[in-house]
Amino acid sequence: DGGITQSPKYLFRKEGQNVTLSCEQNLNHDAMYWYRQDPGQGLRLIYYSQIVNDFQKGDIAEGYSVSREKKESFPLTVTSAQKNPTAFYLCASSIIHSGTHYEQYFGPGTRLTVT
């Protein structure tokens, strides 16, 4: 059963704690992405990676960190430095074409609540 899995579906943490969100894909996609979704804000890019052991900051990387040690895995750590971490987090992956088109496919998401 191919696809993108994110775990857990719901996550609760106390303020000041770091938390790591899991993202795994078995689609053999080269690129992986993390987005944050807030009501009325659409999807905002946190980090992305096009190759193992390399990643770039997106539009809202402050307070987050990632790693890409394996092609199929791209975990996101929400650190205590992130001022407003409560949100719905989405992981995506894509095939990298030789041209400019990147068809991204999304996982089911993790809803993080920090109190």
Add this chain to the structure above:
Amino acid sequence: QQQVKQSPQSLIVQKGGIPIINCAYENTAFDYFPWYQQFPGKGPALLIAIRPDVSEKKEGRFTISFNKSAKQFSLHIMDSQPGDSATYFCAASGDYGGSQGNLIFGKGTKLSVKP
């Protein structure tokens, strides 16, 4: 110049109606325009996508219309059903300085189809 402006924010139609969601962009380097459908608590799913070399693309009841000169594209849902009630996102990407082909998303349209 990197924005994609989506309207309306919300839309209510009767079953069988044809909801139309519009998106506008400024960056002429964009050359890939996908639409995503998202149900509550789920990840977005790729619905249909278009490239600027065609003015229209149909997949089932979903049609994208593209107006390159106006830098606008829209999603039409024919014979809409209550099961189409979801949030729809337009997006755009292209090959321009540092973009890496990343998607820029609109803020979404919440569609409700009444029985």
